Amino acid sequence: xxxIEQNSEALNIQEGKTATLTxxxxxxSPAYLQWYRQDPGRGPVFLLLIRENEKEKRKERLKxxxxxxLKQSLFHITASQPADSAxxxxxxxxxxxxxxxxxxxxxxxxxx
Amino acid sequence: xxxxxxxxxxxxxxxxxxxxLRCSPMKGHSHVYWYRQLPEEGLKFMVYLQKExxxxxxxxxxxxxxxxxxxxxxSILRIQQVVRGDSAAYFCASSPPREGDEQYFGPGxxxxxx
Numbered sequence: 288x289x290x291i292e293q294n295s296e297a298l299n300i301q302e303g304k305t306a307t308l309t310x311x312x313x314x315x316s317p318a319y320l321q322w323y324r325q326d327p328g329r330g331p332v333f334l335l336l337i338r339e340n341e342k343e344k345r346k347e348r349l350k351x352x353x354x355x356x357l358k359q360s361l362f363h364i365t366a367s368q369p370a371d372s373a374x375x376x377x378x379x380x381x382x383x384x385x386x387x388x389x390x391x392x393x394x395x396x397x398x399x
Numbered sequence: 400x401x402x403x404x405x406x407x408x409x410x411x412x413x414x415x416x417x418x419x420l421r422c423s424p425m426k427g428h429s430h431v432y433w434y435r436q437l438p439e440e441g442l443k444f445m446v447y448l449q450k451e452x453x454x455x456x457x458x459x460x461x462x463x464x465x466x467x468x469x470x471x472x473x474s475i476l477r478i479q480q481v482v483r484g485d486s487a488a489y490f491c492a493s494s495p496p497r498e499g500d501e502q503y504f505g506p507g508x509x510x511x512x513x
């Protein structure tokens with residue numbers, strides 16, 4: 288069956304360092320992958336989308352890589368700040384008018 | 400441009416009652432998704448709708464749950480004869496009529512069944 292795995296344990300890093308979050312998947316052939324941020328008590332907010340034919344995407348301090356051979360995406364936040372503390376969700380889609388499937392999320396805590 | 404609106408934000412129901420959750424998508428968006436989230440868990444897909452059509456309801460329990468997105472008005476997620484296990488946060492998201500686009504989420508409705 289399809290499986291999307293993100294680090295189940297919280298990730299604690301020091302302010303100013305680069306945070307790296309992982310999203311692995313099995314039994315799935317996504318056409319694209321998305322990353323969202325979710326704060327407690329709020330709905331997720333879209334951050335980045337990367338397609339299967341793209342290796343890397345950047346937006347300000349964010350960088351996403353997508354390796355369809357390893358079936359993995361890495362999400363990096365450089366120069367991390369306490370305000371980056373949140374849960375980060377990856378979501379995979381097959382393309383067309385089809386649903387996306389979300390991972391369980393990784394909680395990031397940036398320590399001042 | 401207002402974001403995705405959900406109401407009510409909090410809903411308390413006794414076992415056996417009906418719960419109606421409403422979602423107004425962003426202006427210009429014709430696709431609506433409903434998700435359920437339990438504390439410390441991920442988002443579980445329930446249903447994907449376009450105006451007057453259910454595209455994918457593979458995540459919806461077969462009984463007691465239904466969803467609609469009429470030509471006019473908000474999308475409605477309806478839970479009949481609620482049980483304690485239905486207590487969760489229900490999120491609605493909308494997207495433009497383009498393939499594979501990002502989803503814009505509402506603030507969620509927190510349903511508590513007593």
